[in-house]
Amino acid sequence: MPISHGQNHTVLITGGAGFIGSHVVRKMVMAYPGYLIVNLDKLTYAGNLENLKDVENYPNYRFIKGDIADGYFINDLFSNWNFDGVIHLAAESHVDRSIEEPLEFVKTNVLGTVNLLNASIQNWKKNYERKRFYHISTDEVYGSLGDTGFFSEKTSYKPNSPYSASKASSDHFVRSYGETYGLPYVISNCSNNYGPYQFPEKLIPLFINNIIQNKPLPVYGNGKNTRDWLFVEDHANAIDLVYHKGINKESYNIGGFNERQNIDLVKLLCSLMDKRLFRNEGESEKLITFVKDRPGHDLRYAIDATKINKKLGWKSSVTLEEGLEMTIDWYLANDDWLNHVNSGEYQDYYKMRYKQ
Numbered sequence: 001m002p003i004s005h006g007q008n009h010t011v012l013i014t015g016g017a018g019f020i021g022s023h024v025v026r027k028m029v030m031a032y033p034g035y036l037i038v039n040l041d042k043l044t045y046a047g048n049l050e051n052l053k054d055v056e057n058y059p060n061y062r063f064i065k066g067d068i069a070d071g072y073f074i075n076d077l078f079s080n081w082n083f084d085g086v087i088h089l090a091a092e093s094h095v096d097r098s099i100e101e102p103l104e105f106v107k108t109n110v111l112g113t114v115n116l117l118n119a120s121i122q123n124w125k126k127n128y129e130r131k132r133f134y135h136i137s138t139d140e141v142y143g144s145l146g147d148t149g150f151f152s153e154k155t156s157y158k159p160n161s162p163y164s165a166s167k168a169s170s171d172h173f174v175r176s177y178g179e180t181y182g183l184p185y186v187i188s189n190c191s192n193n194y195g196p197y198q199f200p201e202k203l204i205p206l207f208i209n210n211i212i213q214n215k216p217l218p219v220y221g222n223g224k225n226t227r228d229w230l231f232v233e234d235h236a237n238a239i240d241l242v243y244h245k246g247i248n249k250e251s252y253n254i255g256g257f258n259e260r261q262n263i264d265l266v267k268l269l270c271s272l273m274d275k276r277l278f279r280n281e282g283e284s285e286k287l288i289t290f291v292k293d294r295p296g297h298d299l300r301y302a303i304d305a306t307k308i309n310k311k312l313g314w315k316s317s318v319t320l321e322e323g324l325e326m327t328i329d330w331y332l333a334n335d336d337w338l339n340h341v342n343s344g345e346y347q348d349y350y351k352m353r354y355k356q
């Protein structure tokens, strides 16, 4: 059954200072003044409280710094706060990093999720009325598609990277807690997100950042890998809907029916950036550099979002071109944010990967 929350509803959002998390926190804080939104974030390189400046003083918002991989800390947190619901977004999310440091992904994505599940069942003590554990996951758990077909909720899991294996494992743990302990849960699996506040290690913000700085745009392999792009605010709206209306023990695929081969997406981005930066058409494209492929690089992701559309009435509202324009404008208007994330660890990481 869908749940109806009253006022005085306390929601824990994990990873709320990250890219998608910060959009979800903003949405929930603003849309539900009667809820208390508690944002738990470890503030790793990808988490940034600057992402939430506009809501930090709202009376229904609290921030707590902490690590979901620390089971003692999580148990204390749950007994102090008595959460009614959990929206779990905290995760290590970058595939390239997972290839270099798989254990970090096991720690945060698997152990961290199990710590949250344990704390939820211990704290809720089988009194599950109006309680909900909502696990946010990815379409990468399904593996790779060939040239045709779509991932549906019934597609079997076949993760190919340490990242997707860790997310698949966490999805299975959530499901198992529903079966074994009766935990009320929902899961959603989303396609590639883009938009403001995304850390410039992922394709779109990395390439915007590099175009601004006239740095090479490293396209992996032949550039024919295909992703299904979704504007992050559309995802945040879907999360709000699934949290409130999703059916217990079900999963929902979220995607924008917006497939592009990487090379086509990059060329579109270059042409939009040329216009915004008053450069000659074709100038940014000269930065495209084909580099060695990612190991185990999934060929194609494409989401069949019919279920969430038919059952919950959600569909994406932003076209790829509109979303890219809004995203580019945001990065160009927020050079302070970009300078901040361009310092420190990101620079070391970029130099290490591309030996520049």
Ligand SMILES: Cc1cn([C@H]2C[C@H](O)[C@@H](COP(=O)(O)OP(=O)(O)O[C@H]3O[C@H](C)C(=O)[C@H](O)[C@H]3O)O2)c(=O)[nH]c1=O
Pocket: 093, 094, 095, 096, 137, 138, 139, 140, 190, 191, 192, 193, 201, 202, 203, 204, 206, 218, 219, 220, 221, 225, 226, 227, 262, 294
């Ligand atoms: C960073 C980078 C990427 N790429 C390629 C690799 C992919 O085919 C595509 C997108 O890569 P990105 O790393 O941005 O995203 P995915 O590997 O598709 O995974 C992303 O979308 C899913 C749903 C998640 O769940 C992940 O958390 C999220 O990171 O561009 C390049 O060609 N060059 C680059 O420098």
